[in-house]
Each structure stands twice: as C-alpha cells, then as structure tokens.
Amino acid sequence: MPPLEKVKAFTDQAVAVGTILALVLASISLFLSTSASDEAYTNQRIANRLATAYRVAWHIDREGEGPRRLLIENRSLLPAYNVLLVDEPSSRFYQIPTLPPCTRYSVEVPDGAEFDDFTMYFHTGGQWYQADTAGRTEATGDSRRPAAAFTAVKGKTDAAGTSGRKPDLQEVQGCG
Secondary structure (H helix, E strand, O other), X not given: OOHHHHHHHHXXXXXXXXXXXXXXXXXXXXXXXXXXXXXXXXXXXXXXXXXXXXXXXXXXXXXXXXXXXXXXXXXXXXXXXXXXXXXOOOOEEEEEEEEOOOEXXXXXXXXXXXXOOOEEEEEEOXXXXXXXXXXXXXXXXXXXXXXHHHHHHOOOOOOOXXXXXXXXXXXXXXXX
C-alpha cells in the first residue's frame, strides 16, 4: 500500500473514531441535561405544592360582639379536598368535603367549645398536609390519607359541637 493511501486510511479511521466519540459524549450530555431538567421540574412541583398548602389555614374568630366562629380559609388557586379538623384524642372533629379556591368557610361554634388541640388535614395538589393552630403547615409525608386522623372520627357524626349550625361560604380577596 503506497504511503499516501496509508495516510488516507488512517485519516478515515481517525475521523470514524472521532465521530463515534462525539456521539457518545453527546448522548451522555443529553442524558445529564435531561436528568437535571427532570430534577428541576420535580423541585418546582414540590415548591408549588407547598406554596398552595401554606394558603390553607384555620382559626377561631374571637373578636367582636357576636358568637365565636370557626374560620377555614383557602387562599390558594386549587381546591382543598377532604378537609378534616380533628382533635384525635377526644375524636371531636369537623369535616368539609371540598373547600373551593379563594373561599372562607365559617360556622358558629358553641360557647365553651375549645379548638386549641385541633389539627387540620387536607389534600391539595396531589399531597396530604396538616396544619395546626400556630399556623405551621407541613406535608404528611404520605400520598395516602392520614389514617390515624380519619380512623379517630370514623362513624361519628358530632362535629365538635358545630353540628346543626348553618355554615357560611364566602369569597375571599387576595388569593393566589
């Protein structure tokens, strides 16, 4: 084989090897960038869920001359499902099947009824959350219903002394 043909054959082989290496590196780069993009998307979804969950809260309105009222607010743009306000040791509870976005659920509570030890559970954005009277809201760490809370009230109808009282559902401003 003449020297010029050897050089050409070597050059062709070098180009072929270089092309294969470039394809391997491009494939690795694509895999890494896709993984990073997926992780960023997952982190953003978690942040969005938390932002929504922090906009669902409850408290007892103790101000004013009238009777005290239990207020449960959903200031997010997503509905809160299976809202359960429960005192697990005593099994006292109040439940709302769905709390629409940008709404306040209000119901009169009887004199002497205390809600200091209650925890609220709700489902929004594909995750269960719990919130206490101090305003702390956190994910329950499980995508399934918080079993202990719902077992504590299973089959019971007394809604923490609020049964028979007409609830009020109002639109709230400044949500989202």
